[in-house]
Amino acid sequence: MDSSQRLTYDTAILFWRVITQIFFREITPRGGSNIPRDGPVIFVGAPHNNQFLDLILNVQVYQETGRHVQFLMAAHSMKRRWIGFFARLMACIPVTRAQDEAKPGKGRISLSPDDPFVVVGHGTQFLKDLKPRMHIMLPKSLNAATAEVAEVISDTRVRLKKEFEERFDSVTEYKVLPVVDQSDMYHHVYKCLQSGGSIGIFPEGGSHDRTDLLPLKAGVSIMALGAMADDPGVKVKIVPVGLNYFHAHKFRSRAVVEFGTPLDVPEKYVEMFKQGGAQKREAVTKFLDLIYDGLKTVTVRAPDYETLMLIQAVRRLYQPPGQHLTLDQVVDLNRKLLVAYGKYKEKPRVQALQNDVLKYNSLLRNLGLRDHQVPRAQKSGWRTLGLLLYRIVLLLFWTILALPGTVLSSPILVIAKIISRKKAKEALAASTVKIAGRDVLATWKVLIALGLTPVLFLFYSIVATVMVTRANAPFKWKVLTPFATLVGLPIMNYASLKFGEAGMDVVKSLPPLIVALIPGQNRSLEKLRAMRANLAERVADLVDDLGPEVIDDFDESRIITPRTRSYGDLSSIAGLRQRKTDGAADDEGNYTDSVSKHLSI
Template identity: 30%
Template sequence: MLSYRLIAALLRFALRVFYRRVVVVGLADVPAEGGGPVIFAGNHPNSLLDPALITATCGRVVHFAAKDVLFRGPVMRALLARMGAVPLRRRDDHGGPVSNDDAFEALYDVLGQGRAMGIFPEGLSHDQSELQRLKTGAARVALGAARRHPGVTIRIVPTGLHYVRRQRFRTSVLVQYGEPIAIDADWLARADADEREAARALTEVIERRIRALTVNAPNWETLRALDAVRRLYQPDHLDLTERIELARRFNEHYPKVAGDPAVAALLDRVRRYEARLTALGLTDHDLVGGASKRALMARVAVHGGLLLMWLPLALLAAPIHAPLGLLLRWLAWRFAPRKDVVATTKFLVGLLLVLAVYGLLVGWALWSLGWVAALQVLLLLPLSGYATLMVVRRFDAIDRKLGLLVRSVVVRPDLDALRAERARLSAAVVEMVQRLRPAELELLYPSGPATPARPAARTR
């Protein structure tokens, strides 16, 4: 258990570095350690980062069911064994029927002892725009464990993971825990009557609960278009949780009104608006956050000052961090087998490289210069690494603001026309929502967006 807690602590620290922001919602719905057996059942959009985030945020010791092919490499096998993972055999990986009787027995034991397990019912990480059809494994484990241990109440906690830009380093992620599904006497009676039908019905409930925590669209083009609609509708200064909930609602209700000619025409206008922004190298955030040239220059000055503040500390270890960053970027795209594995490759390879390089440098300092110097190197390297992240962030902000400053002069008429079109589109979206929303659906923002002509907003 000590090795698990050490690895979990390392994951929490590494994830705080890898992601700019990790927002966690619904922890009150998660039974605390010692509060009974729990099955975390979530969507699976980002490979090994999905279980890492649940491990780091849920407050429980979680034993994940993982496909057995992950146990083949010595490093991953040792890591997964320390984390108490249970190998599952997948038919697709073995080219024929397989037996998971031993794995199910191990998971029954985990739950019977009041502990927690995690499983991704989609079966495989993917880069699709919506939740894939769920397999019945989570339901079968829950029902089987409840029947095996009749005095214990198994709870399934639906979990939603949403990455703002899932392949990006320093993006934001939302982890949502939903209301638990208790495997009560009714479910056990249904399982006694027809085990297969009960597992299928429970899987449908799990799917509905996970969909309620995730954003789903039939394709990426629709998802991007509706995200643009969401930005046109939302008020200023929403937090990540509110933005994702608004996006989920638009995508959930869009199929019901997609056949309306007025909706199709409005969505086409939104796409043309987005295309004009892209042609100018702008985003909706740039346009809405449009400021005067003096304000832009002031922001450049602020970012420049912060860059200069962090730069000396960053330069101390720049010969180490700069090659590491470039190597990691190349390795992630060169060796990631699928798009949904790019971020995991960055995270795992980056973590291993940093630990190895830092360890070698601290060891060299200890061997050559003594323990005082080794302690100084141990403290300096991560501080300089963090300073490097801050320098890169401020440099990117300066580059963006200077680009906006140039465009505000060179293409000023186009920007004015786009702002006017945005105002018209925003009003049209609000009117469409008011006209087509189901009567029973309570509006998150009854007055719609409160966006003036040229606000200093922070929508994304």
Template identity: 35%
Template sequence: MSQPSTSITYLTFQGVFKAISHIFFREIKTTDIQNVPASGPCIFIVGPHANQFVDGVVYMSVNPRPSYALMAAVSYDKPLIGHVGKILNAIPVVRPQDIVNVGTGKIKYDPVNQPLQLQGQDTKFMEEIGTRDFIVFGRNYKVHVSKVLSDTLLEITHSIQVDQQVVGDDYVPFKIAPHVDQTAVYDEVYNYLNRNECVTIFPEGGSHDRSEMLPLKAGFAVMALGAAAANPALDIKIVPVGLNYFHPDRFRSRAVVSFGQPMTIDKADVAKYKLGGKDKREAVTKLLDQSDEAFKTVTVNAPDYDTLMVVQAARRLYVPKSNAKPSIEQVVKLNRHFVSLWAKLKGDPSLEAIVKKVKYYNNMLTFFGIRDYQVDKLNITPVKAAYQLIKRITKLVAMAGLGAPALISNLPLIWITSYISKKKQKQALAGSSVKIAGKDVLATWKVIVAAFAAPALYGVYALFYLAYLLKHKPNLSLNAKLTRAGLIWAIQPILHYLLMRLGDTGLDIYKSIKPLFLAIRNPEAGEIIRSMRKDLSKDITEFINLHAPELGIDGNGSSSSSVAPSTTSSSSNHSSANITQVSRSNSDTNLMDQRNSTSSSTSFLEASFSTTTDDMPESYLVSSRDESFLEYSSTDELNESKYHVESIVLNEEDGGDEQSSALSQI
């Protein structure tokens, strides 16, 4: 088996992945890449897994250390993805959830009177279930079978907490996830680590589109501790890698890949792991907790979408002392720090006030159809706005004239990628209990479909040109005609890429037009929005600077120390959005004075929003719907023990088969 560090094939695929990444994404940045160990055994844990196979493409394109990736067997067996995995020597893993079966009959679980037993009704436990299988029921409640007593009674390894309102006292349907022996997988991982190679794992176990990371699975921790226990000379490093997308499913969006500080495995934990039983579970749990905290330094882990929207708004309103526009890397770090601040100050009554202010501001922008970054463009006279509007529309028309042929010729490609990706989105959502809308598969299928459809479409156009030459250019030789048609086929991707870059510029110009319309149509409304933003920005900036030492940042929003942001656990209960505390300053009074002086505009705005002002901050006379952009409560799918560590050690006398149970959590 070839080693990726010296494999030309690996480097070739890495180059291809870089090309794919930079076509789909407008910008990809990396932060702290110096944290990647230059040599020695290493396990990269990558998350959040928000973009299915595109995650692997982006990660591999920027990681300077080649590595072997663990890959779900169902993906490994797919025609295209699996073939790439085989070429890159990926390690296939059979996941129990991929071979789950529907059980015969129904079951009932009584956590009070019979916490270690499951009762069946019309079931065939003896025929369908074996020791170490998983039983899944309700909203993804999962128990581990320790012994099958009869066709209607079995024992489980440990009790779980269930919501009786969900499960009830009645018998419910169930599914069976068979036990899978993963010894060969562990042996292969150990071999790579012993050769000072790297292994990559997505420890959430599957892709999703949630705003927070799923609970980390125990597999990678058992691998690291097991390898260190088997070879004490190994100095294994665990490196957290954060994939931060601004719009993961959107073509020409942006991404930041952050590499965290390498973690060294404690020798004391390795010794405890060797003891087995409770000590082994404690060692694994400790490493998982450390990894969970490490992920918080490289990811933005908001508890829900509403909180994430408020966090991003607060970050945009924050002004660093340098007054410099933050880079894309700094934007991700600021989002991370603001989520940390939300966690520290959660429950403070003053937080609710600033949350309302930010939401009112966001909703006002939505009402007028502009974005936050466009507000500064409202500081312009109607005459200048009209001049700029004419100038930019002229540029836009010229660019549209250049780009229209490319757009029209690519309409079939756009349609088919959109159609198939949305179809796959529906299928993925139907087969998952943790996805919100199934958006994590969109980018993957857009890339896969385009990879085949684009060359085929350009080939069709080349054939049309060849047909034209055959009919209208009889003096040309056949070789000349074929050569010209081939050149037409080859030049189209290059031409369309250049026009795509031109389209990026045109899109920026288009986005600047809306605020110019508002500045011409209603300059007073623009002034009120700018005043609101200025005052809100001042309050947020003062508060962030006040709490900068707690967050480990300086006044410019950059990390001032190695202190890791302390956020809520990825498996904690989710609450409604509270983001950042702002002192009630004189800016409230100033804004009131400004609005009193522009009463006509205020009346217009108040009439535009048919809501009362009884519960809003006194500085805000303008309100709109105070609702979440996307609401969902904490799900019951993730309500079992934090990392399922209790199921790692089933039976010590079985000698190492506990690895299979742990790997089933990968």
């Protein structure tokens, strides 16, 4: 980058930092010391769960080191007006993807019953529409499987290089994927790396909302190996970056950005890459496996949503009441528990504990409680009633303070919610990997807010000016009103945001008080507390027994020590750092601030 580009990037990253700090309640960096301060670096981010907001990776790298990261971005995304505008400000490199250029094929196709490598056309014109190295893509109902064309035999017969991963017996529609020339993109990447710059990439390809990583695309491996093969003096490092969110698509959620240990590119793979052919493909594949292993150390990967919920429940049981882990410690503990569960889930002892944890969660839902509220849930009495009334009054107080900004910004909130849900449905319909399209919600909420907020504030300033004019106010007030409105509204909205958060913290503390006042619920609360105590002890025993088999330095690296694991023991936890906000984790991975901590049950 030249000086003007660097200035533009600095301005854009400052703006993006403000936006992300408004959207997220907290972004916690971890492992910032792992970021190389100089030399060529490729930052590999995953999972790609929050579409364009995943570019918080840029912000964290800039804050830690001042480095400028040029991210690769789909060319069709950069063609969008506002996304493309900001992407160019941050020097993103466009990548043309074959699937974005796909066109419906003429006629229909089926597989030859005699040879799975031969595609038979029905009303097709393969000689005109297809060429070797192009790809044929099946419809979404067949997982959009693709296969490369090796030879066009006739208008109705094509031989594939490899057979489709998804077998099909009937005649079906198809799409044609062109051969994409990526030489210009690789030229920009090599130039950046050879000048000691930084490249960012999400190697899964498109964004998704799954709990596990998608298979990685080979591009990141080719970039590193190609840059070093092209210039022997270049020593590229790969930094795996885990993007771990707590409710990624929700406003004022939290995130942990974890930087892993930098990976060196093995010289033997560079030499294999130079040889081309099968050796080159093998080098790309093997180095991609190393990158995947690096990402596994910084991401929380679960095979499905149910398993992730189970692990989070076990983590909460393993954490003693009253002791509050930081966000990055929560992520680390979740990851370690997932590794252990994947290894020992077939053991009878683990399965028995799993069944009992699920029963405990079911009882929690029936009572409308969260796990962190159980240890201190009180028996009903005048004190409980008084505390409930006090908190309701406090909630009204915070609500009144938050009301002006909430009312004024409500058009933005409503429109953003409606449009983002519509965009999520569209994204889901066009994707084969998304589950509910939640990965695009946050991006669209931010984009809509960015577009509507200036318009709405300008409208309010005009209305205020008209009202002052009709009231025959002094001339200076007529002049100052629009400026005061445009300055005051953002401040009022931010204040309302903070007041609203305090109110929500109070709301979260009400359920156990209400439950305690319901006649006959005391017995259920006692049962729940006893069940939690029993599960907490069993989880702690299981972790102590199996932990050393999963983690070599288990005793040295553990977050929670045996001495503090007891349900009733609220002494210290080894390695904990006191959060500046005195925050406390609840059962969903959210945190209450210092206000609700002092009000907690």
